[in-house]
Amino acid sequence: MNVLRLDDCCEILDSMRVPITAKDRKTGPYPYYGANGIQDYVADYIFDDELVLLAEDGGNFGSKEKPIAYRVSGKCWVNNHAHVLKPKPGVDVDYLCYSLMFYNTDGLVTGATRQKLTQIMMRKMQIPKRSIDEQRIIVNQLNKVLSIQKLYQKELSLLDVIVKARFVEMFGNPNEINKIA
Incomplete structure (x- = not known):
């Protein structure tokens, strides 16, 4: 299968990132993103686009459950712990995100305690080259x-409520029993 290097299929907007220390942040409506998602909400934004954020340092590298990339849309601020990727024409933003979420970063990340995906190594990452129609089918x-x-997670949550309700029906409310004793 043909592949595309990351720097060939998207613009890398890392130079536009600006970190703001917690004490210097002014609270507002715009999400402030880091390596693994929203860190805070701030009063201003530096991006207003359909983007993929890829962890630079402190990411979930090697995890099978937690992704290293996520999609953002609209006005936001991104700190220096996430690479900022804007797909080029012919690359679906969701396809790019899905391609990177659980990317095998073995040999790409450095650091023993806090792993880091440098921009040089990130640029070497590759995603499968597919037509825009194929990308959209996959997405x-x-x-x-x-x-x-x-839906299954919601169903499990509702089943948990039913189990707790049945417990109270069968054995009484544990809070009430503790008050009596």
């Missing part, structure tokens, strides 16, 4: 799977 299939997963 639609993955989106369906994720919505089914969310």
Whole structure:
């Protein structure tokens, strides 16, 4: 299969990132993103686009459950712990994100205690080269799977409520029993 290097399929906007220390942040409506998601909400923004953020340092590198990339949309601020990627024409933003979420970074990250994906190593990452139509088919299939997963999670949550309710019916409210004793 043909592949695309990351620096060939997206613009790397890292030079636009600006970290703000917690004490210097002014609270506001815009998400402030780091390596693994929203860190805070701030009063201003530096990006207003469809982007993929890829952990630079402190990311979930090597995890099978927690992704190293996520998609953001609209006005936001990004600190220096996440690489900022804007897909070039012909690359679907969701396809780019899905391609990177659980990317095998063995040999790409450095650091023993806090792993780091430098921009030089990130530029070497590759994603499968597919037509925009193929990308959208893949994205639609993955989106369906994720919505089914969310429905099952909601169902499990509701089943948990039912179990707790049945427990109270059968054994009484544990809080009330403790008050009597």
